[in-house]
Amino acid sequence: MTATREGATFASGTATDPAMAPHNMTLTLRIWRQRGPADKGRMVTYQVEDISPDMSFLEMLDVLNEKLILAGDDPVVFDHDCREGICGSCGLMINGTAHGRGTSGGPTTTCQLHMRKFKDGDTIDIEPWRATAFPVIKDLSVDRSALDRIIQSGGYISAPTGTAPEAHSILVPKKDSDAAFDAATCIGCGACVAACPNASSMLFTAAKVSHLGLLPQGQPERNERVVNMVAQQDREGFGGCTNIGECSAACPKGISMENISRLNHDLLGALRAGARPKS
Amino acid sequence: MAVVTVTQPGQRRAPKAAKTSSVFKKVVMAVSGIILVLYLIAHMIGNLKVFAGRESFNGYSHWIRTIGEPAVPAQTTLTIIRIVLLAAVIAHIWAAIALWRQAKRARPNGYVTKKAVAQSYASRTMRWGGVIVGLFVVYHILDLTMGVANPEGPGTTPYDRLVAGFSNPLITAVYVIALILLGMHLRHGIWSATQTLGQSNKRRERTVNLFALVFSVVLIGGFLLVPFSVLFGLVG
Incomplete structure (x- = not known):
């Protein structure tokens, strides 16, 4: 599913004829600068010139940072790793939408957003994910370990170690394995939280609960998983889900809202069965 | 999440956790909403008695008070x-209120620039729209149930209060605006309750949303028939 999307992005990229190559752009950036967790932070305006439309958004920020370093200024801190849209490290609020979803025209990560989506002379607002559960470390970099703690609270299965069992010993219906795989494409980038008007992590948690809960290997811990993961996300200080749908729209992997319904269904069933969260 | 960054424990203020599960709050919201929607269906159908005439409408009102x-x-x-x-x-x-407060705590400092990608006008206006609908219900009870805010005053028949009220275009306008807001509230509410109670999935999603829209339009349309009929002199 993801592969076809990325394929489509590349196809439109290579369609650029050199003779018709668009001119490089000059952009005004308004970037959130915050020296540390205790600093109040503010928007600072920068100019960048000679930005190629073929650059990724992060490469454009690299150009800015090189300029800042040469001028002896502090470079803008932002998270990134694979720059291939699969690791979930990068994540910026671009012109008010997570990963620049309002500009991209399709599901994307910040690293896969290309500058051809912008016009010469544009002003671009860049902010970090904002949530109590995601404290700013510096500038655009936030601490997303709250998501790791939600995983720790129940995003696992118990399996005996040793030699790998015969793969066909447990059969999984195709429909279930497809749905589980769709949920498993979540890269934990936190765009759902950033985009949510309630700063809720429901789509993330729902993807993890669905991913394991749909598979036979996830059944023994299914009830305690859902109650513990929901309890942990409340403890981390995330907001509550009100089914608005901004999360799913912002999700680079297009995780569907049906996972949230499945989480709620599992949670109500687990509570009826007597499962209670670990305190 | 390949890179794990952790702030110093001392720097990280533990967020104030919600006392009640956020999903529990949503279930309370969904179940109470369903009860209110069931009442609205009965209320709308009862209102249509006005087209059967004064005696029928007043008789219906009397019957509700004497059932059993x-x-x-x-x-x-x-x-x-x-x-x-x-x-x-x-x-x-x-x-x-509990979810509103939890959302406020979850993001005390908003974005400098924030744009919606998917949210409907209905979902965006759930909170303030709900407050307005709540205030409208108070006014509506003072107006047509108790009569103290009605041009005819208390002690009159329900039919007279209805005609007196909706003959005034200003009062009709208040009802129309509040009912349209209520319709939007229901459109998102029905979809949201289906999600909260775990009854939605990809296959049903379109149907649920279509049902929510058609249901809200029919219900609110039924409610609006009465004030418009009075205003345009079809009922008097």
């Missing part, structure tokens, strides 16, 4: 309905 008589004292059924509705309204408002 003489086996039970007068107004027993009505009192039970009112207690259930009041409990549902209180539960609905409690859940809304």
Whole structure:
């Protein structure tokens, strides 16, 4: 599913004829600068010139940072790793939408957003994910370990170690394995939280609960998983889900809202069965 | 999440955790909402009695107050309905305030620039729209149930209060605006309740949303028939 999307992005990229190559752009950036967790932070305006439309958004920020370093200024801190849209490290609020979803025209990560989506002379607002559960470390970099703690609270299965069992010993219906795989494409980038008007992590948690809960290997811990993961996300200080749908729209992997319904269904069933969260 | 960054423990202030599960709040919201929607269906159908004439409408109003008589004292059924509705309204408002506060705590400092990608006008106006609908319900009870805010005043028949009220374009306008807001509230509410109670999935999503839209339009259309009919002199 993801592969076809990325394929489509590349196809439109290579369609650029050199003779018709668009001119490089000059952009005004308004970037959130915050020296540390205790600093109040503010928007600072920068100019960048000679930005190629073929650059990724992060490469454009690299150009800015090189300029800042040469001028002896502090470079803008932002998270990134694979720059291939699969690791979930990068994540910026671009012109008010997570990963620049309002500009991209399709599901994307910040690293896969290309500058051809912008016009010469544009002003671009860049902010970090904002949530109590995601404290700013510096500038655009936030601490997303709250998501790791939600995983720790129940995003696992118990399996005996040793030699790998015969793969066909447990059969999984195709429909279930497809749905589980769709949920498993979540890269934990936190765009759902950033985009949510309630700063809720429901789509993330729902993807993890669905991913394991749909598979036979996830059944023994299914009830305690859902109650513990929901309890942990409340403890981390995330907001509550009100089914608005901004999360799913912002999700680079297009995780569907049906996972949230499945989480709620599992949670109500687990509570009826007597499962209670670990305190 | 390949890179794990952790701030110093001392720097990280533990966020104030919600006392009640966020999903529990949503379930309270959904169940109380369903009770109120069921009441609205009965209310809308009852209102249509106005087209059967003055006696039919006043007789219906009288019947509601005497259901079960003489086996039970007068107004027993009505009192039970009112207690259930009041409990549902209180539960609905409690859940809304609790989730609103939790959302505020979850993001105390908003974005400098924030744009919606997917959210509907209905979902965006759930909170303030709900407050307005709540205030409207108070006015509506003072106006048509108790009559104290009605041009005809208390002690009159329900039919007279209805005609007197909706003959005034300003009062009709208040009802129309509030009912349209209520319709939007229901459109998102029905979809949201389906999600919260775990009854939605990819296959049903379109149907649920279509049902929510058609249901809201039909219900609110039925409610709007009465004030417009009075205003345009079809009922008088």
